[in-house]
Amino acid sequence: MQKSSIKYWQASMQQHIKKLIHHDQVGFIPGMQGWFNICKSINVIHHINRTKNKNHMIISIDAEKAFGKIQQPFMLKILNKLGIDRRYLKIIKAIYDKQTANIILNGQKLEAFPLKPGTRQGCPLSPLLFSIVLEVLARAIRQEKEIKGIQIGKEEAKLSLFADDMIVYLEDPIVSAQNLLKLISNFSKVSGYKINLQKSQAFLYTNNRLKESQL
Numbered sequence: 001m002q003k004s005s006i007k008y009w010q011a012s013m014q015q016h017i018k019k020l021i022h023h024d025q026v027g028f029i030p031g032m033q034g035w036f037n038i039c040k041s042i043n044v045i046h047h048i049n050r051t052k053n054k055n056h057m058i059i060s061i062d063a064e065k066a067f068g069k070i071q072q073p074f075m076l077k078i079l080n081k082l083g084i085d086r087r088y089l090k091i092i093k094a095i096y097d098k099q100t101a102n103i104i105l106n107g108q109k110l111e112a113f114p115l116k117p118g119t120r121q122g123c124p125l126s127p128l129l130f131s132i133v134l135e136v137l138a139r140a141i142r143q144e145k146e147i148k149g150i151q152i153g154k155e156e157a158k159l160s161l162f163a164d165d166m167i168v169y170l171e172d173p174i175v176s177a178q179n180l181l182k183l184i185s186n187f188s189k190v191s192g193y194k195i196n197l198q199k200s201q202a203f204l205y206t207n208n209r210l211k212e213s214q215l
Contacts (some may be wrong), residue, residue: 013088017128020082021135022142027163028127037160037167044169047152054205056150057173059180062199063134063164070133070194072096078136079129092129127163134161137187141168146179148172173204 014030026032041058047055063069076096079089133185138159141147149158150169160167170176188194 009052010128013125014129014164016085016088017132020084022138022159024142024159025131025135025161026139027131027161029131034162037162040157040160041167043152044150044157047150048205052081052207054207055172056205057170057177058203059168059170059177060201060203061166061168061184062104062196063193064196069192069194070130071190075129075133078133082132095125124179130164132162133191133193134164134166135149136191137184138166140183140187141180144179144183145151146175147183148176171208200208 014028018029018031021029022028023032024037026034026036031156048054076089076093079092086118142158147158147168149156150171151157157169159169168180170180184193184195
């Protein structure tokens with residue numbers, strides 16, 4: 001399928017996919033802007049700074065080779081389970097079914113070879129498809145009571161996402177961070193998702209040196 005055709009379907013799919021993805025995710029979603037989550041992070045930090053008994057953590061998680069790591073069978077299964085429109089599902093299957101590529105060397109096309117699993121680099125649909133897969137992990141984090149977000153008034157701030165970048169806001173990090181990593185590990189086994197440890201960071205806010213030493 002030509003890239004121009006994919007771009008045509010991308011605009012239509014964005015509106016459909018927007019209904020499936022939580023507003024925590026602002027990357028490549030129509031009407032959402034990155035500054036929404038910047039404001040959220042600033043509000044969380046201000047709240048922590050005003051809190052006397054600090055016991056919080058903010059974790060910035062970067063996905064390793066995000067688009068290339070996701071397992072296609074898992075992605076298609078998730079798309080089907082979320083009830084994505086059959087028209088779009090057929091298009092996505094057509095794009096990813098038995099993918100091959102050729103290299104042109106000195107004007108000659110070499111023999112085709114199969115492409116590795118993952119969403120296609122440079123494909124306009126890749127960020128959207130990755131966002132849908134990541135939404136499965138995000139939902140699990142939101143629903144897990146043993147992963148405590150930071151309570152600000154009546155709202156619990158727990159996640160901010162921009163495409164493959166994720167920020168997690170935690171209270172009681174000794175318990176919450178362990179449960180978060182366990183959940184991500186289980187998700188990684190079935191999806192192919194993997195944390196880039198070198199580009200991920202954790203920021204601890206605590207007045208308790210004992211708790212600090214336990215993390």
